Amino acid sequence: MPAAGLVRRQYSAARRSGGLLAGVLLVCWCPAPTRCDRSPATDGHVRRPAEIVSATPVPAGVFPVLDEAEAWACLPARVRGTGTAPPRSSPAGGPAVDEDGLRDPDWRPADWAGVKSGMEAQKARRSRIALPADDPATNRWGLVGRTYQPALASAWAACTQAFAEEADQDPVFEQSVFWIVTRTKQCFY
Amino acid sequence: MGHTEMVLAVAGLNSAGVDARVRRLAGGDWSSFRPDGRTAFRFAHKQAKNPAAVEARDVRALAGRCGPERALDVDWWSCRCHYMTCVADAFQLPLEGTNVFDGFAPAAKP
Numbered sequence: 001m002p003a004a005g006l007v008r009r010q011y012s013a014a015r016r017s018g019g020l021l022a023g024v025l026l027v028c029w030c031p032a033p034t035r036c037d038r039s040p041a042t043d044g045h046v047r048r049p050a051e052i053v054s055a056t057p058v059p060a061g062v063f064p065v066l067d068e069a070e071a072w073a074c075l076p077a078r079v080r081g082t083g084t085a086p087p088r089s090s091p092a093g094g095p096a097v098d099e100d101g102l103r104d105p106d107w108r109p110a111d112w113a114g115v116k117s118g119m120e121a122q123k124a125r126r127s128r129i130a131l132p133a134d135d136p137a138t139n140r141w142g143l144v145g146r147t148y149q150p151a152l153a154s155a156w157a158a159c160t161q162a163f164a165e166e167a168d169q170d171p172v173f174e175q176s177v178f179w180i181v182t183r184t185k186q187c188f189y
Numbered sequence: 190m191g192h193t194e195m196v197l198a199v200a201g202l203n204s205a206g207v208d209a210r211v212r213r214l215a216g217g218d219w220s221s222f223r224p225d226g227r228t229a230f231r232f233a234h235k236q237a238k239n240p241a242a243v244e245a246r247d248v249r250a251l252a253g254r255c256g257p258e259r260a261l262d263v264d265w266w267s268c269r270c271h272y273m274t275c276v277a278d279a280f281q282l283p284l285e286g287t288n289v290f291d292g293f294a295p296a297a298k299p
Contacts, residue, residue, distance in 0.1 A: 091225065091256040102217040102234060112215060119191050122284045129280040139289040140282050141192070141273065160269070167262040171200035172210070173226060174266060177233045179193040179214055181270040184237035188190050189277035189284050 085166035107183070115183070122188035141189070191284040199290045228254040233267040240271070 108114070131140060132147045145153040182188070190211075197207045213219070219227045232251050236243050252260040276282075 086258055088258040088262070089256045091252070091254055091259075102219065102231065104217070104234065104238070106238075107217050112212065115190065115215060119284060122191065123286055125281050125283045127281050127283055129282075131282075136285065136287050137289055137291070138285070139192075140285060141277055144280060144282065145276075163262075163265060163269075167259075167266070169262055169266065172197060172202060173229070175193045175196045175200060176210065176214055176226070177229055177263065177266055178196075178270045179190060179211060180230050180233045181237040181267060182190045182193060182274055183215065184234050185271075185274050185278070187274040187278050189192060189274075189282050 088167075104184075118186070119188045192289075195288040195290045198288060225254040225259075229263045229267075232263060233270070236264075236267050237271050237274075 127140075129144060129148070132143055142153070145156065194207055194211060197210060198204070202210060213221060214230070219230055222230070228251055232243075232247055235247060248260065248264070251263060254260075255263060
């Protein structure tokens, strides 16, 4: 399944709607996100941030607006990459899975109604951070990242897209993993 | 959870398909999934619940079922999910009322 295509389209959607997948994961890689290595990216594998950066205006005078070259330069060389992803090999056959399911007393499989009601309640939750003006179709996670940490948002998006292209995971499987993580942490967003 | 269901809806599943998929996941009995999927789900759950509890044998099991590169894919993706969830929870971002991924189905492979 074409995960990369999906992610690209999500980025395109976010770009048009003013949001963007964003984040701070790259803080680990880039402790000084505004001024890092300024050497230009030379490989053509990872898409440049300009292709995925949202056009969302940042509140004037609040946060520095970094251009795409600066955002891109924040990525260390090993992330910008010079090679290609290795092919995914077949499993060699590891330890047997001794359980088909999950044994977690916190999971409460029967609480299906609670899961659905939790998601509805989450829509009315009040954010702890001021949300920029948006339209109902805007991804708020991306919008917050784009507004408050635009450079990191660009780097995050570039990293995510590179992963999507290289891994090319089945999007249904991918989102199933994501669902399990959110369910485990009781995150209804 | 809301966003994952939104993306499932644009990843090829209709409404009933999303509901069925999520119910299977929520039920905790994952025997109907492929062995590599089950192992990945268990890994993601363990990592999300207690990252420090992940051991070498968990990674070995994942690699054994999925292959070493794909195991790294699952590990990376699980970390990413974990991180994004932390951000959403920390800021208490309210779930959007509409599917913010709507209309952007995966592109066909050339």
